[in-house]
Amino acid sequence: MKASRSGVSVEKLCRLQEISRSGYYAWLTRRQSQRAQHNQALTRELVYLHEKYPALGLDSLYHMLKANNSCSRGRVHRLMKAAGIHSMRKKAYKATTNSRHSHPIAPDLLKRQFSFEQPNQAWVGDITYIPTGEGWLYLAAVKDLCTKKVVGYAFSSRIDTQLTLSALDMAVRRERPGPGLIFHSDRGVQYAAEAFRDRLAALGIRQSMSRKGDPYDNAVAENFFSCLKCELVHLRRYDSRRAAQADIFAYIECHPSVL
Missing domain, CATH: 1.10.10 (Arc Repressor Mutant, subunit A)
Incomplete structure (x- = not known):
């Protein structure tokens, strides 16, 4: 009479479990799926x-x-x-959206429609920050909702309307969109300012803004920044703005369609 590894006989073990000896030995020798x-x-x-x-x-x-x-x-x-695996993200925080201003607010033309059949039908823009040894480096980016590519971006040590204008200008130079394009952003003063609104109007671009206090209305832009920080920024320590800018430039140009 053979014993199991626990010292209990195979026959007794099989009786207790109401299984056959052949079934027991098949279970012992069965390979993982x-x-x-x-x-x-x-x-x-x-x-x-x-x-x-x-x-x-x-x-x-x-x-x-x-x-x-x-x-x-x-x-x-x-x-x-x-x-038990989860992201160990740093929690540095710097506000980039100042919606307390007197500039006009554009309607939400996008209405969370984040997929388009043709390029240059809708772009989304947003601003984020990168900590460096010299202080914050600000990044404004523009993404196309068809190709999911970053079509324009700009860096600055200042978070102002010139930053968003520079990112928009790069996108226009690269893509040369026709009239009717939707440009969607949050309600930040950098997008609501007269200079930015005038540039959009001159280009025949329709302005769209998220609803008040609803970050999901601009989720595509925010998700790009989340990927950028997880895959690059949080893994580095930048002594200067120039070092951060060079690293992020390479990341965007090598991964233009990060979701």
Whole structure:
């Protein structure tokens, strides 16, 4: 009479579990399913990537895994939860939106429609900040809602209307959009200022703004900045604005369609 690893006889164990001896031995020798083996491989890769890039979140890790593995975003999310993996983002904060002004507010023409069939039908713009040893570096970016590419951007040590105008001008030079394009942003003074409104009107671009206190109305622009900070800014320490600008320039030009 053979005993199991716990010292209990196989016959007794089978009787208690109401299974046959052949079923018990089949269970002992059964290999893990292909899915279980794949999950283990994905988890090992997730742990490696998390240790190497601790600031990366779900979306960034998913896209890195997807490049060489067959997996869904939901599957990666479940494996991350099971392994206790989560983004270790820094919490530096600098307000970039000042909507307390007397300038006119444009209506929301976009209404959370973030997909378009043709390029240069709708752009979104926003501003973010990057900490450096010399102080804040501000970045204004413009994204196309069809191609999801960053079509224009500008840097400055000052957060003013000239920053947003410079990003808009780059986008116009690159894309040469026709009249009727929608430009969507938050209600910040840099976009509501007369100089910015006049430039849009001269170009035949229709201005659109998010509703009050609703960041989801400009989610595409904000998500780009989130990816930028997770994949680059939070992994670096910049002594100067010039160093940060050079790094971010390379990131945008190499990854123009980061979602």
